[in-house]
Amino acid sequence: MSVCIKSLIKNVNLIVGCDIGCPYCYARNNCRRFHMTDDFSKPVFFRNKLHILDNKQPHVWFMTGLSDFTGWLPEWREEIFERMKANPQHQYVFLTKRPERIDFETDFDNAWIGVTVTHRNELHRIADLREHIKCRHYHVTFEPMFSPMPEDMDLQGIDWVVVGTETGKRRGKCDSKPAWVENILHQTSMRGIPTFMKEDLVPIMGEDRMIQQLPKAFVM
Numbered sequence: 001m002s003v004c005i006k007s008l009i010k011n012v013n014l015i016v017g018c019d020i021g022c023p024y025c026y027a028r029n030n031c032r033r034f035h036m037t038d039d040f041s042k043p044v045f046f047r048n049k050l051h052i053l054d055n056k057q058p059h060v061w062f063m064t065g066l067s068d069f070t071g072w073l074p075e076w077r078e079e080i081f082e083r084m085k086a087n088p089q090h091q092y093v094f095l096t097k098r099p100e101r102i103d104f105e106t107d108f109d110n111a112w113i114g115v116t117v118t119h120r121n122e123l124h125r126i127a128d129l130r131e132h133i134k135c136r137h138y139h140v141t142f143e144p145m146f147s148p149m150p151e152d153m154d155l156q157g158i159d160w161v162v163v164g165t166e167t168g169k170r171r172g173k174c175d176s177k178p179a180w181v182e183n184i185l186h187q188t189s190m191r192g193i194p195t196f197m198k199e200d201l202v203p204i205m206g207e208d209r210m211i212q213q214l215p216k217a218f219v220m
Protein backbone atom coordinates (compact mmCIF):
# COMPACT_ATOMS: atom_id res chain seq x y z
CA MET A 1 0.00 0.00 0.00
CA SER A 2 1.43 3.39 -0.98
CA VAL A 3 2.23 5.87 1.71
CA CYS A 4 2.19 9.65 1.81
CA ILE A 5 5.71 11.05 1.53
CA LYS A 6 4.91 13.37 4.42
CA SER A 7 4.69 10.37 6.74
CA LEU A 8 8.37 9.65 5.96
CA ILE A 9 9.84 13.11 5.45
CA LYS A 10 8.73 15.87 7.79
CA ASN A 11 8.50 19.54 6.86
CA VAL A 12 10.39 21.97 9.03
CA ASN A 13 9.50 25.38 7.72
CA LEU A 14 12.35 27.50 8.99
CA ILE A 15 12.08 29.80 5.97
CA VAL A 16 8.70 30.85 4.62
CA GLY A 17 8.51 32.67 1.30
CA CYS A 18 9.73 32.55 -2.27
CA ASP A 19 9.71 35.04 -5.14
CA ILE A 20 9.76 32.58 -8.06
CA GLY A 21 5.98 32.76 -8.50
CA CYS A 22 5.08 29.32 -9.88
CA PRO A 23 1.35 29.36 -10.78
CA TYR A 24 0.80 25.97 -9.11
CA CYS A 25 2.51 26.91 -5.80
CA TYR A 26 0.72 25.24 -2.87
CA ALA A 27 3.16 26.84 -0.42
CA ARG A 28 1.92 30.33 -1.31
CA ASN A 29 -1.68 29.25 -0.81
CA ASN A 30 -0.87 27.72 2.58
CA CYS A 31 1.05 30.80 3.62
CA ARG A 32 -1.93 33.01 2.79
CA ARG A 33 -4.50 30.67 4.27
CA PHE A 34 -2.68 30.38 7.59
CA HIS A 35 -1.40 34.00 7.56
CA MET A 36 2.19 32.84 8.08
CA THR A 37 3.73 36.03 6.69
CA ASP A 38 2.45 39.26 5.14
CA ASP A 39 4.01 38.72 1.72
CA PHE A 40 4.99 35.26 0.44
CA SER A 41 7.33 36.79 -2.14
CA LYS A 42 9.61 37.98 0.69
CA PRO A 43 11.22 35.04 2.53
CA VAL A 44 11.22 35.22 6.34
CA PHE A 45 13.46 33.20 8.68
CA PHE A 46 11.63 31.71 11.67
CA ARG A 47 14.67 31.34 13.89
CA ASN A 48 12.46 30.35 16.81
CA LYS A 49 11.81 27.00 15.07
CA LEU A 50 15.48 25.96 14.93
CA HIS A 51 15.09 24.03 18.17
CA ILE A 52 13.00 21.45 16.26
CA LEU A 53 16.25 20.15 14.80
CA ASP A 54 17.52 19.38 18.31
CA ASN A 55 15.11 16.44 18.52
CA LYS A 56 17.32 13.45 19.34
CA GLN A 57 15.03 11.05 17.47
CA PRO A 58 16.44 10.77 13.91
CA HIS A 59 14.21 12.26 11.24
CA VAL A 60 14.38 13.07 7.55
CA TRP A 61 13.58 16.78 7.40
CA PHE A 62 12.35 18.56 4.29
CA MET A 63 13.90 22.00 4.69
CA THR A 64 12.33 23.85 1.76
CA GLY A 65 8.63 22.97 1.91
CA LEU A 66 7.69 26.66 1.86
CA SER A 67 10.73 28.20 0.19
CA ASP A 68 13.45 27.72 -2.42
CA PHE A 69 16.97 26.96 -1.16
CA THR A 70 18.57 29.68 -3.26
CA GLY A 71 16.15 32.27 -1.86
CA TRP A 72 17.69 31.90 1.60
CA LEU A 73 20.01 34.70 2.73
CA PRO A 74 23.61 33.44 3.15
CA GLU A 75 23.57 34.27 6.86
CA TRP A 76 20.37 32.21 7.37
CA ARG A 77 21.96 29.33 5.50
CA GLU A 78 25.04 29.53 7.69
CA GLU A 79 23.02 29.53 10.89
CA ILE A 80 20.86 26.62 9.75
CA PHE A 81 23.86 24.56 8.64
CA GLU A 82 25.50 25.23 12.01
CA ARG A 83 22.42 23.79 13.71
CA MET A 84 22.46 20.82 11.30
CA LYS A 85 26.10 20.22 12.25
CA ALA A 86 25.04 20.02 15.88
CA ASN A 87 22.37 17.48 14.92
CA PRO A 88 23.97 14.81 12.74
CA GLN A 89 21.30 12.27 13.69
CA HIS A 90 19.00 13.64 10.95
CA GLN A 91 18.96 13.71 7.14
CA TYR A 92 18.22 17.09 5.54
CA VAL A 93 16.53 17.49 2.15
CA PHE A 94 16.59 20.74 0.13
CA LEU A 95 15.10 21.71 -3.24
CA THR A 96 15.67 24.57 -5.62
CA LYS A 97 14.48 25.62 -9.06
CA ARG A 98 17.37 27.97 -9.76
CA PRO A 99 20.66 26.36 -8.83
CA GLU A 100 22.46 28.67 -11.26
CA ARG A 101 21.93 31.54 -8.83
CA ILE A 102 24.16 30.16 -6.11
CA ASP A 103 27.64 28.80 -5.49
CA PHE A 104 27.45 26.62 -2.44
CA GLU A 105 29.47 23.78 -1.03
CA THR A 106 28.96 21.44 1.90
CA ASP A 107 30.66 18.22 2.90
CA PHE A 108 27.82 17.15 5.21
CA ASP A 109 27.04 13.54 4.49
CA ASN A 110 23.42 14.08 5.55
CA ALA A 111 22.62 17.06 3.27
CA TRP A 112 20.61 16.14 0.15
CA ILE A 113 20.30 19.01 -2.30
CA GLY A 114 18.18 18.70 -5.40
CA VAL A 115 16.34 20.43 -8.20
CA THR A 116 12.76 20.35 -9.37
CA VAL A 117 12.25 19.70 -13.08
CA THR A 118 8.71 20.18 -14.39
CA HIS A 119 9.34 20.37 -18.15
CA ARG A 120 11.99 19.04 -20.52
CA ASN A 121 13.13 22.64 -21.07
CA GLU A 122 14.21 22.71 -17.43
CA LEU A 123 16.52 19.69 -17.57
CA HIS A 124 19.52 22.03 -17.59
CA ARG A 125 18.82 22.46 -13.88
CA ILE A 126 20.39 19.07 -13.22
CA ALA A 127 23.67 20.15 -14.82
CA ASP A 128 23.40 23.55 -13.08
CA LEU A 129 22.94 21.76 -9.76
CA ARG A 130 26.13 19.76 -10.23
CA GLU A 131 28.01 22.86 -11.36
CA HIS A 132 26.89 25.36 -8.73
CA ILE A 133 26.25 23.22 -5.67
CA LYS A 134 28.87 20.82 -4.40
CA CYS A 135 27.46 18.32 -1.96
CA ARG A 136 27.57 14.61 -1.21
CA HIS A 137 24.03 13.76 -2.36
CA TYR A 138 22.00 15.11 -5.26
CA HIS A 139 18.37 14.39 -6.03
CA VAL A 140 15.78 15.38 -8.61
CA THR A 141 12.03 15.83 -8.25
CA PHE A 142 9.84 15.60 -11.34
CA GLU A 143 6.68 17.23 -10.05
CA PRO A 144 4.45 18.65 -11.35
CA MET A 145 5.12 17.41 -14.88
CA PHE A 146 4.14 19.49 -17.90
CA SER A 147 5.91 17.49 -20.59
CA PRO A 148 7.52 14.12 -21.19
CA MET A 149 11.24 13.93 -20.48
CA PRO A 150 13.78 12.70 -23.04
CA GLU A 151 14.70 9.02 -22.97
CA ASP A 152 18.36 9.70 -22.34
CA MET A 153 18.48 12.07 -19.38
CA ASP A 154 21.87 12.70 -17.81
CA LEU A 155 21.28 11.49 -14.25
CA GLN A 156 24.96 11.14 -13.42
CA GLY A 157 25.53 11.57 -9.69
CA ILE A 158 21.85 11.58 -8.78
CA ASP A 159 21.16 9.53 -5.65
CA TRP A 160 17.38 9.79 -5.45
CA VAL A 161 14.47 10.65 -7.77
CA VAL A 162 10.93 11.65 -6.83
CA VAL A 163 8.10 11.60 -9.38
CA GLY A 164 4.65 13.10 -8.92
CA THR A 165 1.80 14.94 -10.54
CA GLU A 166 0.19 18.31 -10.04
CA THR A 167 -2.28 18.40 -7.17
CA GLY A 168 -4.97 20.92 -6.31
CA LYS A 169 -7.70 22.43 -8.45
CA ARG A 170 -5.86 25.01 -10.50
CA ARG A 171 -7.43 25.90 -13.83
CA GLY A 172 -5.21 24.32 -16.48
CA LYS A 173 -3.91 21.74 -14.02
CA CYS A 174 -1.76 19.13 -15.77
CA ASP A 175 -1.85 15.45 -14.82
CA SER A 176 1.30 13.41 -15.35
CA LYS A 177 0.79 10.78 -18.06
CA PRO A 178 1.54 7.12 -17.32
CA ALA A 179 4.05 6.99 -20.21
CA TRP A 180 5.92 10.02 -18.83
CA VAL A 181 6.23 8.35 -15.44
CA GLU A 182 7.22 4.98 -16.95
CA ASN A 183 9.97 6.65 -18.97
CA ILE A 184 11.54 8.12 -15.83
CA LEU A 185 11.14 4.86 -13.92
CA HIS A 186 12.86 2.98 -16.73
CA GLN A 187 15.85 5.31 -16.66
CA THR A 188 16.23 5.30 -12.89
CA SER A 189 15.91 1.52 -12.66
CA MET A 190 18.57 1.10 -15.38
CA ARG A 191 20.88 3.25 -13.26
CA GLY A 192 19.90 1.75 -9.91
CA ILE A 193 18.64 5.09 -8.58
CA PRO A 194 16.06 4.71 -5.79
CA THR A 195 12.82 6.28 -6.97
CA PHE A 196 9.78 7.43 -5.05
CA MET A 197 6.40 7.82 -6.73
CA LYS A 198 4.26 10.21 -4.72
CA GLU A 199 0.93 8.92 -3.54
CA ASP A 200 -0.99 11.27 -5.86
CA LEU A 201 0.11 9.04 -8.73
CA VAL A 202 -2.03 6.14 -7.50
CA PRO A 203 -5.12 7.16 -9.54
CA ILE A 204 -2.94 7.61 -12.64
CA MET A 205 -0.65 4.59 -12.37
CA GLY A 206 -2.68 2.18 -10.23
CA GLU A 207 -1.56 0.84 -6.88
CA ASP A 208 0.16 -2.21 -8.43
CA ARG A 209 2.60 -0.06 -10.39
CA MET A 210 3.60 2.16 -7.50
CA ILE A 211 7.26 2.18 -6.46
CA GLN A 212 8.28 4.03 -3.32
CA GLN A 213 12.00 3.63 -2.75
CA LEU A 214 14.05 5.70 -0.36
CA PRO A 215 17.82 6.11 -0.10
CA LYS A 216 19.17 3.76 2.58
CA ALA A 217 20.08 6.71 4.81
CA PHE A 218 16.38 7.68 5.01
CA VAL A 219 15.28 4.36 6.47
CA MET A 220 15.35 4.98 10.21
Ligand code: SF4
Pocket (backbone or CB within 6 Å): 017, 018, 019, 020, 021, 022, 024, 025, 026, 027, 028, 065, 066, 067, 068, 097
Ligand atom coordinates in the same frame (compact mmCIF):
# COMPACT_ATOMS: atom_id res chain seq x y z
S1 SF4 B 1 9.70 27.47 -6.26
FE1 SF4 B 1 8.37 26.32 -4.85
S2 SF4 B 1 7.93 27.73 -3.17
FE2 SF4 B 1 8.70 28.96 -4.89
S3 SF4 B 1 6.85 29.62 -5.98
FE3 SF4 B 1 7.59 27.75 -6.97
S4 SF4 B 1 6.43 26.08 -5.98
FE4 SF4 B 1 6.26 27.91 -4.66
